Each structure stands twice: as structure tokens, then as C-alpha cells.
Amino acid sequence: MIVNRWAQLLLPVGVALADPILPRQYGTNDFQSSCASIASKLALENATVYFSQFVAAGQNLSIPDRNATCGAPYQAVSVDLCRIALYVSTSNSSGINMEAWLPSNFSGRFLSTGNGGLAGCIGYPDMAYTTSLGFASVGANNGHNGTSGGAFYNQPEVVADFAYRSIHTNVVVGKEITKQFYGSPHKKSYYLGCSTGGRQGFKSAQDFPEDFDGIVAGAPALAFNNLTSWSGHFYNVTGPPDSATFVPTAMWTVVHEDIMKQCDLLDGYADGILEDASICNYNASSLLCGSNSTNSSSCLTPIQVNTVQKVFSPLTLSDGSLVYPRMQPGSEAVAAFAVYNGQPFIYNVEFFKYAIYNDPAWNPLTINDTDYINAAIKNPSDINTWKGDLSAVQARGAKILHYHGQMDGIITSENSPRYYEHVSSTMGKTPAELDEFYRFFRISGTAHCTGGDGASVIGQQLESYQSLDPSENVLMAVVEWVENGNAPETITGTHWVNGTKSAGVDYKRAHCKYPKRNVYKGVGDPKAVESWECVEE
Ligand SMILES: *[C@@H]1O[C@H](CO)[C@@H](O)[C@H](O)[C@H]1NC(C)=O
Ligand SMILES: *[C@@H]1O[C@H](CO)[C@@H](O)[C@H](O)[C@H]1NC(C)=O
Ligand SMILES: *[C@@H]1O[C@H](CO)[C@@H](O)[C@H](O)[C@H]1NC(C)=O
Ligand SMILES: *[C@@H]1O[C@H](CO)[C@@H](O)[C@H](O)[C@H]1NC(C)=O
Ligand SMILES: *[C@@H]1O[C@H](CO)[C@@H](O)[C@H](O)[C@H]1NC(C)=O
Ligand SMILES: *[C@@H]1O[C@H](CO)[C@@H](O)[C@H](O)[C@H]1NC(C)=O
Ligand SMILES: *[C@@H]1O[C@H](CO)[C@@H](O)[C@H](O)[C@H]1NC(C)=O
Ligand SMILES: *[C@@H]1O[C@H](CO)[C@@H](O)[C@H](O)[C@H]1NC(C)=O
Ligand SMILES: *[C@@H]1O[C@H](CO)[C@@H](O)[C@H](O)[C@H]1NC(C)=O
Ligand SMILES: *[C@@H]1O[C@H](CO)[C@@H](O)[C@H](O)[C@H]1NC(C)=O
Ligand SMILES: *[C@@H]1O[C@H](CO)[C@@H](O)[C@H](O)[C@H]1NC(C)=O
Ligand SMILES: *[C@@H]1O[C@H](CO)[C@@H](O)[C@H](O)[C@H]1NC(C)=O
Numbered sequence: 001m002i003v004n005r006w007a008q009l010l011l012p013v014g015v016a017l018a019d020p021i022l023p024r025q026y027g028t029n030d031f032q033s034s035c036a037s038i039a040s041k042l043a044l045e046n047a048t049v050y051f052s053q054f055v056a057a058g059q060n061l062s063i064p065d066r067n068a069t070c071g072a073p074y075q076a077v078s079v080d081l082c083r084i085a086l087y088v089s090t091s092n093s094s095g096i097n098m099e100a101w102l103p104s105n106f107s108g109r110f111l112s113t114g115n116g117g118l119a120g121c122i123g124y125p126d127m128a129y130t131t132s133l134g135f136a137s138v139g140a141n142n143g144h145n146g147t148s149g150g151a152f153y154n155q156p157e158v159v160a161d162f163a164y165r166s167i168h169t170n171v172v173v174g175k176e177i178t179k180q181f182y183g184s185p186h187k188k189s190y191y192l193g194c195s196t197g198g199r200q201g202f203k204s205a206q207d208f209p210e211d212f213d214g215i216v217a218g219a220p221a222l223a224f225n226n227l228t229s230w231s232g233h234f235y236n237v238t239g240p241p242d243s244a245t246f247v248p249t250a251m252w253t254v255v256h257e258d259i260m261k262q263c264d265l266l267d268g269y270a271d272g273i274l275e276d277a278s279i280c281n282y283n284a285s286s287l288l289c290g291s292n293s294t295n296s297s298s299c300l301t302p303i304q305v306n307t308v309q310k311v312f313s314p315l316t317l318s319d320g321s322l323v324y325p326r327m328q329p330g331s332e333a334v335a336a337f338a339v340y341n342g343q344p345f346i347y348n349v350e351f352f353k354y355a356i357y358n359d360p361a362w363n364p365l366t367i368n369d370t371d372y373i374n375a376a377i378k379n380p381s382d383i384n385t386w387k388g389d390l391s392a393v394q395a396r397g398a399k400i401l402h403y404h405g406q407m408d409g410i411i412t413s414e415n416s417p418r419y420y421e422h423v424s425s426t427m428g429k430t431p432a433e434l435d436e437f438y439r440f441f442r443i444s445g446t447a448h449c450t451g452g453d454g455a456s457v458i459g460q461q462l463e464s465y466q467s468l469d470p471s472e473n474v475l476m477a478v479v480e481w482v483e484n485g486n487a488p489e490t491i492t493g494t495h496w497v498n499g500t501k502s503a504g505v506d507y508k509r510a511h512c513k514y515p516k517r518n519v520y521k522g523v524g525d526p527k528a529v530e531s532w533e534c535v536e537e
Contacts, residue, residue, distance in 0.1 A: 233323075
């Protein structure tokens with residue numbers, strides 16, 4: 001007899017569902033034959049089921065249909081599951097491709113994965129990760145295939161899928177598939193996503209509050225139109241690589257070291273990690289070349305100093321009104337290649353050409369205030385995702401765990417506290433009151449969603465998890481909060497030796513809940529969690 005052993009073996013004490021669903025006592029053959037026949041049995045509106053396929057634990061699943069821009073055509077799977085692929089029509093000119101991965105060791109928990117960038121790529125790694133934890137997981141292509149936004153051109157319904165409809169349809173249909181396959185509905189519903197996926201989590205919270213009981217939203221692409229303006233404005237700041245304003249890529253390493261000189265001790269300990277980048281008011285004049293200096297690889301011209309000051313200043317219209325907050329200092333290792341490289345940023349280019357203007361001839365080299373204003377006004381299908389009223393989510397008892405890496409070089413981490421404050425003022429709630437259902441954590445030493453110099457491993461992805469203990473895993477933290485009422489006060493991240501899991505743990509650090517920030521106590525091993533504390537601003 002196969003029993004549901006995930007709860008006993010993998011989940012820390014207290015996280016197990018009190019009453020796990022055991023709709024069928026699957027023997028291996030039963031599960032395989034149920035899976036084989038489900039494709040023809042599913043009764044779903046607006047859907048065409050392509051196939052259902054049993055995937056055995058340990059299989060390196062071949063995915064020949066995967067768009068090449070989305071990654072390699074295979075995915076390692078660690079548990080027995082039933083893979084169901086289907087198409088769901090969402091309008092008379094668009095639809096989504098989606099998949100449901102239903103593990104034989106089902107925990108009773110449903111989960112939707114999200115997407116990234118402008119991409120239409122099913123999140124196979126996230127589905128492999130979450131099914132390994134017993135979730136029935138779904139993923140969709142966000143209404144188009146591949147990483148490009150070219151599919152938006154003159155297709156407002158495809159943009160609508162990308163803005164909100166794919167993720168919602170994926171959930172509605174996915175829950176129905178879960179119910180029909182296991183014979184009874186899921187018990188709790190979760191979301192895990194980052195970047196565009198973080199925005200999708202908040203879109204659900206804002207507009208489809210019934211979709212999830214627990215949401216993990218990382219580095220969310222909120223105020224999406226303005227974000228793409230901000231991504232595009234760096235070209236205007238740096239100019240092309242042959243211009244006087246341009247700061248060579250290698251020079252950003254020098255800037256990074258200088259930032260550490262000025263700001264690393266603001267958290268009480270100089271370890272190359274800014275616990276709270278928002279209090280670093282970096283002044284690049286310190287790198288100004290002396291009158292005798294000819295060594296441009298270690299100093300900046302006055303014009304380049306101005307470039308550096310500008311990237312660390314908010315983007316405003318000429319009248320001073322805010323478009324998007326500044327890039328936080330500390331992210332240079334990523335940002336130098338992503339947005340300070342003297343080229344227009346691809347997401348800005350494609351979103352403006354195909355979703356804002358429907359004009360492939362739009363010129364990203366002359367981006368200016370007019371473009372920022374036009375994007376904010378057009379706001380196709382309310383992709384902005386900036387509603388500050390989350391009372392519907394709160395009212396039904398759902399929980400939101402929001403995190404943002406403090407060395408994110410793609411979406412500035414300073415937009416996340418801005419959204420948190422927007423919710424706080426819109427709802428008229430203090431942080432102590434928001435704590436009941438919405439908590440935001442600033443994750444130091446963490447790049448865009450994953451990676452980085454610090455304790456960046458918080459269970460946010462398959463490749464970024466150390467432990468299933470809720471204190472160290474954002475997904476299990478939200479499960480523990482939803483199912484047992486134990487809300488996270490901190491999220492402990494792990495830094496692996498050399499950034500490599502197999503090399504072992506270098507140190508751990510407990511990341512603080514906003515608005516608190518992390519400081520070194522002044523005594524004790526700085527690599528010990530207890531040598532740090534969360535203090536009020
Ligand atoms: C099916 O499509 C129709 C027409 O687009 C729509 O009205 C209906 O809500 C859809 N059903 C579901 C379950 O999404
Ligand atoms: C996307 O790819 C799937 C195969 O994975 C295919 O069935 C579907 O037709 C494609 N959709 C579009 C819009 O190209
Ligand atoms: C899966 O198969 C591909 C193609 O043969 C291979 O490159 C990849 O390393 C395999 N992955 C695993 C985890 O075995
Ligand atoms: C269910 O989970 C247990 C514990 O990890 C594992 O030993 C077993 O192989 C799994 N069963 C199936 C059918 O995947
Ligand atoms: C498709 O839907 C749009 C919006 O609902 C409608 O205006 C249009 O007439 C429809 N086109 C067709 C061919 O049904
Ligand atoms: C794959 O993705 C690229 C980039 O988004 C797109 O141009 C292409 O049409 C896609 N191919 C298929 C077969 O869907
Ligand atoms: C940046 O924009 C301003 C105002 O539109 C313009 O004068 C300037 O030439 C632009 N810089 C670059 C490098 O494109
Ligand atoms: C940076 O430092 C220089 C020299 O001390 C000073 O003149 C300048 O005002 C400072 N800039 C900012 C933005 O604080
Ligand atoms: C520049 O070089 C001259 C001659 O070596 C020296 O006298 C002067 O002090 C130097 N100035 C600076 C700012 O280093
Ligand atoms: C500013 O942007 C608008 C809209 O893209 C464009 O038409 C205009 O030429 C740009 N202005 C300059 C000075 O390049
Ligand atoms: C976006 O930018 C526009 C100016 O282009 C501004 O009016 C608006 O407040 C900004 N929205 C957000 C959410 O930042
Ligand atoms: C550290 O990681 C890099 C790849 O990220 C690898 O090339 C190198 O060998 C590793 N060094 C050690 C000492 O493990």
C-alpha cells in the first residue's frame with residue numbers, strides 16, 4: 001500500500017496537514033492506469049486535452065515541444081507523477097497552453113507556478129520542485145511561446161493573457177483537473193513565483209483573491225509599465241559604449257568596491273553584503289580621477305561620475321514626478337551586464353514596440369518622458385498591478401509572503417517597500433496590522449530571484465533550497481502560516497561555500513521582516529545567525 005509519507009518524512013513537525021487527502025490508495029499500476037485514462041475522461045470547459053503521461057520518479061523527462069528559447073528540452077523529475085497537457089481558449093483570438101503535474105504522493109495542496117520576463121515558458125523546474133514536495137502543480141505558457149514579447153504585436157488578447165488571464169485560467173482549470181484526477185478537491189491552494197511571477201502573485205491577490213490561500217511573491221515586477229520605462233532609461237543614462245557618458249563594464253567592479261567602502265559598515269559589519277541597501281547614499285565623487293591621473297581603469301571622469309550618480313537616482317519626469325525608484329547600490333555585478341551595458345534593454349524594447357505602441361519602428365535609442373507617460377497611460381489590461389487594496393485577500397484569511405533580494409540588478413529592490421507602503425496607506429494599516437496577512441522580507445546578498453553574494457538560498461527555487469524547515473524555506477513558511485497560523489518573523493537564508501550546494505554551508509543569516517533591518521550586534525561570530533538582530537528603522 002502506498003501511503004502519503006511526505007508529511008511524515010519531509011515536512012517538519014507541525015507542518016503536516018491534519019487530514020491529508022487519500023482519495024485512492026494507489027498501487028503503482030493503479031496510478032499509472034488512472035493517469036493513462038484521465039486524458040479522455042476530463043470534462044473541462046474551453047479546453048482541449050492533448051495527452052496524459054505517467055512520469056516515473058528519477059526520470060529525465062523529455063519535453064520535445066519546449067520552445068528552444070525557454071531552455072533545454074528536458075526536466076529531471078524526482079517523484080512519480082501524472083503529467084497532463086492541454087490548451088485552454090481564453091478569448092476568440094488567444095489561449096494558453098498549460099500542464100498539470102499530479103504527484104502520486106499528493107499532500108492535498110494545489111500550487112500554481114508563474115512565469116518570468118516577457119516569457120511564455122511553462123515553469124518546469126518550479127513544477128519539478130513543488131511536485132517533489134507533494135503539491136499538485138500547474139504551469140502555463142502565459143498565452144504565447146518563447147521568451148520574446150513579439151507575440152503581443154496587434155494582439156491585445158495575448159497581452160491580456162500575459163497581464164492576468166493566463167495565471168487565473170491556469171488556476172481555475174488546474175483546480176478542476178486536480179479534483180477530477182484525485183476524486184476530491186484540494187485542501188489548500190498556493191502560489192510560488194518571482195519577477196513577472198512575483199507580479200502574477202500580486203495580480204492574483206489584487207484581482208482574484210479567491211485563487212490562493214498562500215502566495216509567495218518574489219522580486220515582483222510591480223508598476224510594470226513604469227518598470228519597463230526604468231529598464232529602458234538606463235540606455236539614456238549610459239549612452240552607447242563609445243560615448244563619454246559610458247562606464248565600462250569592468251569599472252563597475254571598482255564602483256562596487258567603492259560602494260562597499262562607503263556603505264558596508266552601515267549594518268555594523270563589513271562582509272561585502274549590504275543588509276539594507278536603501279540607506280546607502282553612495283557618492284561616486286570619491287572615484288573622480290585626479291588631475292594627474294591617466295589610469296581610467298581605476299577612476300572616473302566627471303561625466304562618468306554623473307552617470308553613476310544618475311543610475312543611483314530615481315527616474316523622474318522633467319516635472320520631478322516619480323516614474324520608478326532608483327537602482328539600489330550593490331547590484332553592479334549583475335546590472336553592469338543587464339542594464340548598464342550601453343544597449344537598450346530587451347524587455348523595454350519589446351514591451352514598448354509590441355504592447356504599448358504596436359509599432360515595430362519605435363526607437364528605443366530616443367526613449368524619453370513622452371514614452372514613460374505613454375506607457376503609464378496605456379497600461380494594457382491593467383498590467384501595472386499596483387492596486388493597494390488587498391482587503392479581499394485579508395478577509396478570506398489568505399497570506400502573502402513577499403521577498404526581494406537586496407542586490408537585484410534587474411528590478412530594483414526599492415520598488416518593493418514602495419508597494420508595501422502603498423498598501424499600508426491605501427488600507428490605512430500599520431505594519432503591525434498588515435502582519436496578519438502580508439509580510440515583506442528584504443533578502444540581503446541576493447540577486448534577481450536567486451544567486452548573489454550572501455545568504456540567498458531560501459527555498460525559492462529547485463536550485464535554491466537548503467532545507468524544508470519553514471524558518472528556512474519561503475514556500476514551507478507560507479504553508480506553515482496558512483495551515484498552522486505560525487507566521488514567519490524572519491526568513492533564514494543559507495550561503496553555500498563558493499555558492500555551490502555540494503561544497504556545503506558557509507553560513508546562514510536570518511533576513512528581517514520589513515520595516516525592520518538587520519544589524520550586527522557587534523560581538524560574536526558574524527557567520528552565526530544569533531550575532532545579528534532585526535531593529536526598527
Ligand atoms: C469559456 O469561454 C467562454 C467564452 O470565451 C467564457 O464565457 C467562459 O467563461 C469560459 N469558461 C471558463 C470556465 O473559463
Ligand atoms: C505553443 O507550443 C505548444 C507546444 O508546446 C503548441 O501546442 C502551441 O500551439 C504553441 N502555441 C503558439 C501560440 O504558438
Ligand atoms: C537529461 O538529459 C539531457 C539530454 O540527454 C542531459 O543533457 C541532461 O544532463 C540530463 N539531466 C539529468 C538530470 O540527468
Ligand atoms: C512517496 O514518497 C515516499 C517518501 O519520499 C517515497 O519513498 C515513495 O517512493 C513515494 N512514492 C511514490 C509512488 O512516488
Ligand atoms: C472577438 O471578441 C471581441 C471582443 O470580445 C469582439 O469585439 C469581436 O467581434 C470578436 N470577434 C469574433 C470574430 O468573434
Ligand atoms: C519560440 O519562441 C520564439 C521567441 O519567443 C518565437 O519567436 C517562436 O515563434 C517560438 N517558436 C514556436 C514554435 O512557438
Ligand atoms: C537622454 O535624453 C535626453 C532628453 O531626451 C537627451 O537630450 C539625451 O541626448 C539622451 N541621451 C542619450 C545618451 O541618448
Ligand atoms: C559628493 O561628494 C562631493 C565632494 O565631497 C560633493 O561636492 C557632492 O555634493 C556630493 N554629491 C552628492 C550627491 O552628495
Ligand atoms: C600632479 O603632479 C605634479 C607633478 O608631479 C605634482 O606636483 C602635483 O602635486 C600633482 N597633483 C595631484 C593632484 O596629484
Ligand atoms: C521622445 O519620444 C517620442 C515617443 O517615442 C518620440 O516621438 C520623440 O521623437 C522623442 N523625442 C526625442 C527628442 O527624441
Ligand atoms: C508611473 O509613472 C507615471 C509618470 O509617467 C506616474 O504618473 C505614475 O504615478 C507612476 N505609477 C507608479 C505606480 O509608479
Ligand atoms: C567555485 O565555483 C566555481 C564555479 O562557480 C568553480 O569553477 C570552482 O572550481 C569552485 N571552487 C571551489 C574551490 O570549489
